[in-house]
Amino acid sequence: MELRHLQHFVAVAEDQHFTRAAERLLVSQSGLSASIRALERELRAPLFVRTTRRVTLTEAGRALLAEAERILAQVKAAHEAVAAVQGVVRGTLSVGTEQCIAGVHVAGLLAAFRRRHPDVEIRLRQTGSGALGEEVAAGRLDLAFAYRTQADTDQLRCVPLATEPMYVLCHPDHRLTRAAAALVPEDLAGEVFVDFHPDWGPRRATDAAFVEAGVRRTVALEVNDVHSLLDLVGENLGVAVVPRHFRHKREALTALPLKDTGEAAYETVALLPAPDATSPAARALMALLEAGEA
Template sequence: MELRHLQHFVAVAEDQHFTRAAERLMVSQSGLSASIRALERELRAPLFVRTTRRVTLTEAGRALLGEAERILAQVRAAHEAVAAVQGVLRGTLALGTEQCIAGVHVAGLLAAFRRRHPDVEIRLRQYGSGTLAEEVAAGRLDLAFAYRTQADTDQLRSASLTTEPMYVLCHPEHHLAGAAALTPEDIAGEVFVDFHPDFGPRRATDAAFAETGVRRTVALEVNDVHSLLDLVDENLGIAVVPRHFRHKREALTALPLKGTAEAAYETVALLPPHRATSPAARALMTLLETGGE
């Protein structure tokens, strides 16, 4: 089994399209198709269901995907380890982050990293914390900056970066705006704006309310910070968010949320559970810890 066959297989599985995968790999589509057919012959099983619009994995393909990703990650780590011993950091840094993460200025950190290690290719992916944890566990990411939730981080190594209290954001004309602080009981009946359940702040907020036994209903669900702020700015609902969000829209009223031991968001660096941290990921963490961003 050749590594290039596994690389081609993973690319097609990710793109669900032979043409797009061939363009990304910079190979001909006929060459890519031949590579996949060779792998299928070797494994004696079809790996994809092909249609005119896209390709999907067969049961055999799904079984192979996780193993192929782990093999390729191990090969990449081997190359990077040898390069690090030789005093030159090369290879790839596959980094994930949740948007507007607290405690890390991601753009500044990556700019500083590139200045120090120009031979390392940086690949950045932005997901919710739940997906980030899955990507790190599967070996598709070397490192991720995410919000800690018990279900996501139990099976991973993690390093705490910062902790922020929960705040309630509301329009200045909202009936709660004059309060000094609020509890989950105070806001249980309100209209909530919140993120998709994959996002770390949503998971932590849900856990905080569950801890108090207070039920709430998220009526307006979004996938980005600016949409959340826009909806609150139009007085369509309130939002429970990390403290630093209050500085993103100064006209909104921000009130601390009290009354639950779980009322905090912890930012962590997520690392693979069963393999060594890649040299590039170690270098990025060192840069972060020394204030290099």
């Protein structure tokens, strides 16, 4: 089994399209198809269901994908480990992050990394914390900055970044602005809520806080970016419960602390593989973070 066959297979699985995968890999479509057929012959199983518009994985293909990603990640780590012994950090640094993560200025950190390691190609992916954890564990990301979703495992470890209390954002004309300096979840019963999709860290922290308090809430306005959330609250269409640092993003809004949420809090972490699987580039990035570069 050749590594290029596995690389070709993973590319087709990710793009679900032979033409797009061939363009990304800079190979001919016929050569890519021949590579996949050779792999299927060797494994004696079809890996894809092919249609005129897309390709999807068979059961055998799904089983191979996880192993292929693991093998390719180990090969990449081996190359980078040898380079690190020679005093060189090179290759690719794949980073994942949520929006507006607390405890790290991602853009500044990546800029500092690039100044020190210009030969490393930086790739960035933004999505929810659950997906980020899965991608780090699968080797598709070197590390990610996310909301703490689980304890350390054999495949994933958490390095604490920051812990923040939650605040309620509302329009200055909203009834809650006449309340005391702090609110409790019971004060928000019956409110219209603006919030992020369920995989985002602030949403998970808010859901946990209301479950802890035994207060039911319904998210009527669901968004996937910070500006849309602030705009909706700014138009008095609902209230939002967000981490403390969000209160500075729109000074015209009223921000009130949310108390009595038990142990529920917004805690951010850096998600990394096990130490022996962490790439030299990821270690270099974490060293910059720990040194206060961002």
